[in-house]
Amino acid sequence: MARNPYKEIAMQHEYDQERAERLILNLRVEIRGLKRRLRDERDAAESGLSPRWQKSVAQLRADCARYRKERNEARAALEALRRG
Structure with a gap:
């Protein structure tokens, strides 16, 4: 079975919570x-x-x-019924 170097690199990489949160925030601002x-x-x-079409x-x-x-209100009510 061939080794996957990308998988090994991914396994060695530590997850950085602060960096991930900054990236998410930056993406939200960009969106x-x-x-x-x-x-x-x-x-x-x-x-x-024309004014008629604008109206x-x-x-x-x-x-x-x-x-x-x-x-959205109906979805919230349905979710409340499912939970309770």
């Missing part, structure tokens, strides 16, 4: 920034829409937010 840039670009693209898009977003909130 938040990317989401903000996407949202800004989308809003800029939608600003060229429709705003209504769709509000509906999505309401449905998402209801979905």
